[in-house]
Amino acid sequence: MATSSSSSVPFFGMGREEVDEQMKQQSAAIGVGVGVGGLHHHHHPHLHHHQLLQHSSSLLSNSQLTTAGAQQPPPPLSAASSAAGSGPPQPKKKRNQPGNPNPDAEVIALSPKTLMATNRFICEVCNKGFQREQNLQLHRRGHNLPWKLKQKNKNEVVKRKVYLCPEPTCVHHEASRALGDLTGIKKHYSRKHGEKKWKCDKCAKRYAVQSDWKAHSKTCGTREYRCDCGTLFSRRDSFITHRAFCDALAQESARNPTPSHFFTGAANNMTLGISSSTAADILRLGGSTGQFDHLLPPPPSLGAAGGGSSTTTATSQQQFRNQPHLSPSSAAFFMPQQDTSDHHQSSYHQPFHHALMQQFSSDPNNAGGAAANQLFNLGFDSTTTNNNNSNMTLFANNNNHSGGDHQHQMMMMGSSTGGSVPLFSSSVHQQQMNNMVAHMSATALLQKAAQMGSTTSSNPNATTSASLLRSAFAAGPNNNNNQKSSSGEKQPSLGTFGGSFFGDVDTDNGSSNNLHDLMNSFTAAANNNNNNNGSSSSSNNKKLTRDFLGVGHVAAAVRGIATTISQQQQQVGAALERSSSLDSERNNNNSMGSHSSFGGNPSFQ
């Protein structure tokens, strides 16, 4: 697993090591200890990190003891037995999938008040309250009061209990999605439906659950996320950024091992000695860091991971080994977060990032909002590639949905919905992104535009730099109002888009009308013989539609774009298929055209 290979690398001395150790333990506890508590992990990855942050998640199991409604059967569970009961017998047992609680389990619904009640067990002597009866009993011992810990009745069949979220709108309000332990549901309720009363002093984070807050406060500014490659990050976003590279790099380097021997061989040379160490540093940073880290600690793994790399790799390995204090620090080079995060995070990084995240996920247009959330939780899930995968599929699904919703599905034909899913874009943009199949870099486009600029300048029609565009759009001249008035009522339609955007517009009209006229020329049909598409004018709607598409052809030709005819044909086909929608669009345009001409040309209607 990822953690096991990476966590053995010493990084930043003991302090960090301990933190890592802690992290590992925690994640182990989650993985193994709390079978039921982990029930909702897959569904709510964002809960995951809360749990990860909990210091001893095994405490969760204690909560199964008491505090249920009247229907709760008496048999109490000791912490140990519940752990044994809910914990998976074999370490490899899968967690319960969300929405699949044990059908035999008893479903318990609690009122919010009962659920959130704290310290329900009061000591009659000192009035101290306890959340659990067992704790009260232990406390009573101190007062020399009679006390009794409940024992598990061996004869009694322990029935599993699942708990519903009291919030009716919550998915966990459904019996089928009930959560498996009481503390879990409490925390869920607080986190999801409660007030976030706990604010971190160092950063802007707020928590609804005190333990979350405590856990955060302890690590705020110090927390590090470890990539499989061994690099540590204190900020999730930088970690994610890194992961983006690192994954690619891991795949890449798996194929061809980095030629690390290139410089190690020259280590004797004085100057090269210097550069070799820096180069090694750089190499480490680069994310081939990962390679070294994997290679580093256990010699056997060298053979495995290093694969084909020769003995020179071994020397480099030794080099790193001999200077263990260097290797961790060198990894810090160009991983700036790591360097400064301690200071930065508390002061501004986190808050800003947080704000930005919120901004993004609260964007109503943002189809990827949920995905974004997922993404950011991914940071906490670094250790399991499993989660990676599930997240990725989630993105893909998202994409498919938005694509399906989109009117112009045909435009998406042939586009791949694979890894290049834009996260933070609306569906429209997703479509645009998907259109990027035949993507051209902006640089290439500019070059092309420059070339075309020279070719089109020979075009007699091209008078301004926008001429290209104008010809492409079947330029409508500035006098199209008059022309329009002479043509039929159905004239202003999709037919052509008079596109004399700029330049010669202001010749005939007063400047106050300019904008209007421009709109006219843009939306209304330009029926004139001066432009490239002079033949397009007709009062027939259908004809006009065809002409529009014809314009497309001409435009493409004029622009010299190597748009394949087939694509255009596709468009034609699609356009015909969508004739109904075109009709409506046409109507829209109709009204628009008439409206816009209203100002300039009252005789129109």
Place this chain on the structure above:
Amino acid sequence: MSLSPGLGSPFPWLRDLQPEERGLCLIQLLHACANHVAAGSVENANVGLGHISHLASPDGDTMQRIAAYFTEALADRMLKVWPGLYKALNSTKTRSPSEEIIVQKLFFELCPFLKLSYVITNQAIVEAMEGEKMIHIIDLHSFEPAQWIELLRTLSARPEGPPHLRITGIHEQKEVLDQMGARLVEEAEKLDIPFQFNSIVSKLENLDLERLRVKTGEALAVSSVLQLHSLLATDEAEVVGRVSPSAPASKSASHNNHIQKFMQMNQHQKTLGEWLEKDVVHYHCSSPDSALSPLSLAPSPNMGTFLGAFWALSPKIMVVTEQESDHNGYSLTERVSEAMNFYAALFDCLESSTDPRASLERQKVEKMLFGKEIKNIIACEGNERRERHEKLEKWILRLELAGFGRVPLSYDGMWQANRLLQSYNYGGYKIKDKKGCLLICWHDRPLYSISAWRHRRQ
């Protein structure tokens, strides 16, 4: 009736454009629009911007993204014709330095440019400082400890033993310098290098040379990463005041006073500024007395005095990284098309190097770094325009004029830079040697230049 009802564009065909067509369309529209803005025809520009807005998008493909930022910049410029309107619209805009720093960091992470610059700079410093026992480095924009940590490590491994090292960091934000200092001191302790960090909280143009505390006997190195061009702005303060009197000064009042004082005090420097702006041919026939007047750094130094002052400190090495583009022309349309080419390449870099998962960061860099620069190049004039990137030839002339001699960058630096690119798996980048200077290129387009200089005896 609105032009953009409900689902975006009223012109479905605009949406259905192939990306390539759309891109070309955008380029055309942008050029046309820039012409209108330059000609001051607000209405035409307005219509043009409206059209572009149907096609541009800050999270579309690269061309759409670029177009979004260019339209914003053009609109910003147009709006400045009405200073009241402009100010009102920006009245609640808060400038957050911390956010800017984050974006710088992101840029550092997402693109290899800063890393490359640091590696090459450090290599040049290390080579120049060979055998030196007392080294003083002045970092003109001190925000990234990684650069100096790397240097510390390299120096600690020197065969002749580590030197006494002092780094003077200049930055506007005290916190940044504090963190920087703490981090570097920590690292130096770890490596057991005698080290001192000297922080100067100041803008570069207001830098007080006294505070650099350059001592005799120490070998001085200067590192300027994407900083020098901003000094060209003050050169032009008055000239531009004449050119576009309507340009509102959104700087603080004190700064304005500053400029005025500077203009009163340094009439002769204004002419130097004009020279520097004019064709480089003039450089040779000019006698750069004012540029070389040492240590008399005016409160608002222009490029000449700044370079002169640094020349007088006789650095053993001064490494200058600059954007390789000409964004300092008078003509707006030229600047627009230059900037379009330059930032197109940068956006392409981001497009190629960022995983979609990192798109949040990417957008941040695009918006808050590139977008801001674009806005500055296009919308600002005079002292406000800080992003006066110039090409290497001009820098060479300017620096030689100021008495610096070129130090050819070694093969080692280039080799390390290439290694860095390889190790990060950065594809498409190239390092080219040009007259002993290095150009960092995206494919064949040079984007950044790095040159090394030293005090040359006159």
